Amino acid sequence: MRKLRTFENIILDLSRYWQKKGCLLYYPYNSEVGAGTFNPATFIRVIDNKPWKICYVEICKRPRDGRYAENPLRFQQFYQLQVVMQPAPTNIQRFFLESLECIGFKLKEHEVRFVEGDWDAPTLGAWGLGWEVWLDGLEITQFTYFQQAGGLDLKEIPVELSYGLERIAMLLQGVKSAFDLKWNNTLTWGDVHRQNEIEFSEYNFLAADARLLVSLFNQYEAEAVRLFEKGLILPGYDHTIKCSHIFNVLEARGGISISERAKMIARVRALATQAAQLYKQKMSEQNVLKEGAKQ
Amino acid sequence: MIDFLLEIGFEEFPPSFLKKSANELSGKVVNHLHQQRIFHRSVRTIYTPRRIGVLILGLTRKQKPQVVEIQGPPKKLAFDERNQPTEMLQGFMKANNLKRSQIVVRKIKKGEYVCGKKEVVGANTEDILYEEVPKILKTLEFPKTMIWTKGGTKFPRPIRWIVALLDRRPLKFEFAGVRADRHSMPNQHFSFKPIRLEKPREYINFLRHGGVIVDPNERRKLIVKRIKKAVEKMEGKPLCTNEMIEEINCTTEYPEAVVVGFDEQYLNLPEEVLMTVLKAQGNLIWLKPTSRFVCVFSARKKALQNVKKGYTLVVGSKLYDALFYYKNDSKQGLTRMEANTKRMMWLNGLGSLYDKASRLSDFADFFKKIPGLNLQTLKRAARLCKVDLLSEMIREKDFTSLQGIMGGHYARISGEEEAVASAIKEHYLPKFAGDKMPSTKEGVVLSVIDKIDNVVGAFLSGNRPSGSYDPLAVRRNGYAVVNLINSNSFDITLFNAVDALLKLYKKDIEHEILFEFFTERCSRYLQDKKYRYDEINTVLARWKGDIVDARMRCAALKKMSGKAEFTKLVIGQKRVRNILKNVQGLGKVSTELFKQSAEKKLFKKGMETDGQLKTLFEARDYQKILDLLLAMRPDIDKFFDDVLVMCEDEKLKKNRLALVSLINRIFLCFGDLSRIVIEGEKN
Numbered sequence: 001m002r003k004l005r006t007f008e009n010i011i012l013d014l015s016r017y018w019q020k021k022g023c024l025l026y027y028p029y030n031s032e033v034g035a036g037t038f039n040p041a042t043f044i045r046v047i048d049n050k051p052w053k054i055c056y057v058e059i060c061k062r063p064r065d066g067r068y069a070e071n072p073l074r075f076q077q078f079y080q081l082q083v084v085m086q087p088a089p090t091n092i093q094r095f096f097l098e099s100l101e102c103i104g105f106k107l108k109e110h111e112v113r114f115v116e117g118d119w120d121a122p123t124l125g126a127w128g129l130g131w132e133v134w135l136d137g138l139e140i141t142q143f144t145y146f147q148q149a150g151g152l153d154l155k156e157i158p159v160e161l162s163y164g165l166e167r168i169a170m171l172l173q174g175v176k177s178a179f180d181l182k183w184n185n186t187l188t189w190g191d192v193h194r195q196n197e198i199e200f201s202e203y204n205f206l207a208a209d210a211r212l213l214v215s216l217f218n219q220y221e222a223e224a225v226r227l228f229e230k231g232l233i234l235p236g237y238d239h240t241i242k243c244s245h246i247f248n249v250l251e252a253r254g255g256i257s258i259s260e261r262a263k264m265i266a267r268v269r270a271l272a273t274q275a276a277q278l279y280k281q282k283m284s285e286q287n288v289l290k291e292g293a294k295q
Numbered sequence: 296m297i298d299f300l301l302e303i304g305f306e307e308f309p310p311s312f313l314k315k316s317a318n319e320l321s322g323k324v325v326n327h328l329h330q331q332r333i334f335h336r337s338v339r340t341i342y343t344p345r346r347i348g349v350l351i352l353g354l355t356r357k358q359k360p361q362v363v364e365i366q367g368p369p370k371k372l373a374f375d376e377r378n379q380p381t382e383m384l385q386g387f388m389k390a391n392n393l394k395r396s397q398i399v400v401r402k403i404k405k406g407e408y409v410c411g412k413k414e415v416v417g418a419n420t421e422d423i424l425y426e427e428v429p430k431i432l433k434t435l436e437f438p439k440t441m442i443w444t445k446g447g448t449k450f451p452r453p454i455r456w457i458v459a460l461l462d463r464r465p466l467k468f469e470f471a472g473v474r475a476d477r478h479s480m481p482n483q484h485f486s487f488k489p490i491r492l493e494k495p496r497e498y499i500n501f502l503r504h505g506g507v508i509v510d511p512n513e514r515r516k517l518i519v520k521r522i523k524k525a526v527e528k529m530e531g532k533p534l535c536t537n538e539m540i541e542e543i544n545c546t547t548e549y550p551e552a553v554v555v556g557f558d559e560q561y562l563n564l565p566e567e568v569l570m571t572v573l574k575a576q577g578n579l580i581w582l583k584p585t586s587r588f589v590c591v592f593s594a595r596k597k598a599l600q601n602v603k604k605g606y607t608l609v610v611g612s613k614l615y616d617a618l619f620y621y622k623n624d625s626k627q628g629l630t631r632m633e634a635n636t637k638r639m640m641w642l643n644g645l646g647s648l649y650d651k652a653s654r655l656s657d658f659a660d661f662f663k664k665i666p667g668l669n670l671q672t673l674k675r676a677a678r679l680c681k682v683d684l685l686s687e688m689i690r691e692k693d694f695t696s697l698q699g700i701m702g703g704h705y706a707r708i709s710g711e712e713e714a715v716a717s718a719i720k721e722h723y724l725p726k727f728a729g730d731k732m733p734s735t736k737e738g739v740v741l742s743v744i745d746k747i748d749n750v751v752g753a754f755l756s757g758n759r760p761s762g763s764y765d766p767l768a769v770r771r772n773g774y775a776v777v778n779l780i781n782s783n784s785f786d787i788t789l790f791n792a793v794d795a796l797l798k799l800y801k802k803d804i805e806h807e808i809l810f811e812f813f814t815e816r817c818s819r820y821l822q823d824k825k826y827r828y829d830e831i832n833t834v835l836a837r838w839k840g841d842i843v844d845a846r847m848r849c850a851a852l853k854k855m856s857g858k859a860e861f862t863k864l865v866i867g868q869k870r871v872r873n874i875l876k877n878v879q880g881l882g883k884v885s886t887e888l889f890k891q892s893a894e895k896k897l898f899k900k901g902m903e904t905d906g907q908l909k910t911l912f913e914a915r916d917y918q919k920i921l922d923l924l925l926a927m928r929p930d931i932d933k934f935f936d937d938v939l940v941m942c943e944d945e946k947l948k949k950n951r952l953a954l955v956s957l958i959n960r961i962f963l964c965f966g967d968l969s970r971i972v973i974e975g976e977k978n
Contacts, residue, residue, distance in 0.1 A: 071616075072612070073612050087444075087445075088443060088453075090453075090455065093306050093455075093483075094483075094487055097483060097487075107483065107484050108484060108485075108594075108595050108597055108598070109595075109597050109598050109601055110484075110594065110598050110601050110602070110605075111484070111592045111593060111594035111598050111601075111602050111605075112483070112484070112594070113546070113577065113592075113593065114306065114307035114344075115546075115577070116307070116309045116310065116311075118439075128441075129439070129441040129451075129452070131307060134577070135605065136598075136601050136602050136604065136605025136606065137576060137577065137590070137602070137605040137606040137608075137609040137610075138605050138608065138609050145441060145443055145453070147441055147442070155445070156445075157441075157442060157443045157444070171605070174604075176608065260640075
């Protein structure tokens, strides 16, 4: 019998694998995000077009996907392992496939399918082309070559791999519900998360104070704009992320009309786009200064 | 004789245009060889998800030599009286390295000239391919591309290797930062080790050993065979179309097949839902009516058990969700959903979905005279047709494509009449050019009503299409309206319908822009029906929105346009039209002011024709109408020959222009014939 891979060991093995490929090991962002892409370690870094390799776990919050811990595959909070390599190495596809081998999938005994999937994040003004990677039919990773971020064309095309850790662990452990995943040898994913899922589902769908959220959205937006004007781009972007999460909760809470929804997305995108452009401008000014200093 | 293999290797290509791209590549290479006078025995187009290419056997080593003629001096300057070469000819021969025997005389337009016949030795096929293949690769066209390297080459997915092998020699050109060579790549489930090819003829077999069937036709046959084998001795019939097989073919390098089961309770789902789940999960093929499906996968046979396990889990969980939604929706029923439509906004500033449904139901009255239509059924279906947008099923993105279809099911479950349910089900049709049409009368009319409302709503909410901007697919909706009305021969005047709808909106808008939009859509539709552009312009010049009538007029014109008299008819109206340019403020014709018999005759003919036309227009006998208009021609000609319209006497001139204008109006009842373009005519 093969030794059981615990959830935490899968994370450790993948992290170690990408560390060996030259990635910096990093950590989740300290504010709620919907995907690892929002983390400045991805979004801000792909804008400056400099070599960058990083690997981190992201805690992703998708308020709409909560199911009160009743659906085995759906939850309002889950874990992604995010890898960004900029520029994308030419053998990145092989690196990825070998990473699956390293956590215990023998390619000869499974089907890995790269299913066309154009990715875009409307609130970030970002898009790319790539695939959903299916292992034996189950989507386990999003594999994307970014083309634009913050509305800017990218030159050193980065590749982003977002592993869905619960899905991968379920296949490896052969369980039908994420709640049954062995996190370590004594505790399950459900032990860690069940209560959180139940309470946050109730919060997201019923208890959230929609008026407070709208007001917070407006205030964080104004604060982001104020910070951008002062040239404080990263704090401004931090408030952009907060707006994005509040929007997600509002959407789960219900009561935003189709047109309001589109408007709020556009408002977050405007902030993200502004952050990207200002950051790019600042970087190129600093480069000019550095060059000047050298001479 | 030599062979050539070209293979472009990449990460997984979008299946929807893989075949087309492979054909474009092989077609362009073969064409180019032909143009370069290089001949071959056979060609095979190659494609898999990870490569496109072409294998050409039996090529000539060199271009076929070619005899070219170089033009020299005129004959009379080339030879002297004794027929000996002059100095001029000798100079020409020397400059071009020609012998006397290569000199011939050719008669061309300018007279007789001497020519030097020269044989050009063919260039090497190798040199030509080396130069030309990268250029051809640059000309390939794709619907969507990306960049992935500094050079900025655009291609659908990153190119990772290129094989360009001419017999035993690799052509090491560079494209997209990749140097072409002799190494191909196997199926990734088999190995990552490159496959070294000594010569093109090894390609197909070596790759087969590497888990890749490169020939798409062979692979397609194998897919069909694998499916048949997998379902042998099993109940049920595999439900799959040729398109599905081809899509599987474009996502598979080495097909294997396995039968997978799901829980029988999911057979309670509507067939469309089951099929949608299976299709989205990678073209899984349902064994109707059992709880089993076939999965074609692209890996080693050893993977079979894991693939089976994986797909059981995924499909089971998707069907679980679907059944969950379906049960909730059925329990909730249409009435609850309908109440919720009040909370769902439609387009900016145009109220809720509930408001839209009420409007559609009111608008239905405009169509009540259509023979065989049950107005009650139509109005009920109009009220309920958008309700399923509030169902849990349709709100889930995997099932959004089932809008209307689920509405039909839920209507039936909630106890609506069958006719109401079918109209709801069908009212989104046709969804694209060439799609199915609704089959019931109420379905057709509901589709028309909904689409006119979509168009008008888009214009009212600032979503008017312009250029490539058409976020609400307003043009497609407009086209479908024209198509549905014409195909069902509805006696509906579209402009009146638009006005009736605008009244329901109680919004101020210049209806002309909507009329213009629908006229343009009708023009497009008639063009697709193979009518000429100028014929359509003629008919639509004074159009009031009757689509069937416009088509009949076009048909009459088309029939007549082959005849010799047609030109006469057109020139008749053009003459009338020209003289009326920039003329305004004409009164009635007064017969007392007629001075010449040609005036009287034309007036008489005009009145006579006008009288006859009325009944003919009622009968829509456009053939006869055109004949009558044509019969006015001699009188028009006589009038213009004998009578000076622009005479000194202001009164006479005005009266004559009024007569011409009268004739013009008679023509315009049919259409603006002056828009017909006659060959050789200068505007």
